[in-house]
Amino acid sequence: MFSVSLGDDGAELTPLEPWQAEEFLAHIERGRDFIGRYVGLPDIVPDLPAARAHLQRYAEKAASDTGRIYGIRLDRRLVGGVLFPAMDAAQGVCEAGCWLEPSAAGRGLVTRAVTVIIDWVVEERGFHRVEWHVAPANTASIAVAERLGMSREGVLRESYLYRGRRQDTEIWSVLAPKWRKLRAQQRQAAENRW
Numbered sequence: 001m002f003s004v005s006l007g008d009d010g011a012e013l014t015p016l017e018p019w020q021a022e023e024f025l026a027h028i029e030r031g032r033d034f035i036g037r038y039v040g041l042p043d044i045v046p047d048l049p050a051a052r053a054h055l056q057r058y059a060e061k062a063a064s065d066t067g068r069i070y071g072i073r074l075d076r077r078l079v080g081g082v083l084f085p086a087m088d089a090a091q092g093v094c095e096a097g098c099w100l101e102p103s104a105a106g107r108g109l110v111t112r113a114v115t116v117i118i119d120w121v122v123e124e125r126g127f128h129r130v131e132w133h134v135a136p137a138n139t140a141s142i143a144v145a146e147r148l149g150m151s152r153e154g155v156l157r158e159s160y161l162y163r164g165r166r167q168d169t170e171i172w173s174v175l176a177p178k179w180r181k182l183r184a185q186q187r188q189a190a191e192n193r194w
Contacts, residue, residue, distance in 0.1 A: 021052035031101025079104035
């Protein structure tokens with residue numbers, strides 16, 4: 001299995017595939033309440049067959065080029081993930097998302113992992129727009145969008161039903177020209193430190 005280093009702290013980004021369903025479910029169990037505050041993943045993955053089916057759906061999305069899912073590992077232990085729940089290659093538009101178990105929060109793992117997948121989708125795939133959908137109360141996820149240089153575009157009021165209540169969704173995005181400019185500035189700043 002391939003992995004992409006996310007820094008010198010033992011963090012890495014790896015694929016998540018159906019054969020990893022047991023590990024994926026154990027990870028969701030460790031973070032079920034924390035993850036479920038804003039993300040429906042724990043409700044989608046209540047047991048092993050559902051975990052396997054969820055990862056299989058993403059394998060099928062990868063095969064049809066309509067989505068991707070990756071695990072964030074810390075010292076080889078699955079602690080979270082990032083994904084493209086939706087990809088429209090013809091339009092060059094995708095949505096990125098994330099989740100973490102509580103033990104991994106506050107380490108910058110999501111920002112680093114999302115940077116990797118945005119680099120890939122913009123530079124290798126040629127996508128023009130990356131969206132980030134977030135609950136207005138999810139300040140940690142909003143902070144990630146801000147660190148990534150995304151712009152807040154607005155709020156879709158009561159746009160989805162979550163656990164019996166209508167929820168708002170903030171839409172953030174970054175366009176490829178801005179992303180390339182930000183990444184060039186980051187590389188220049190890194191070179192100047194040396």
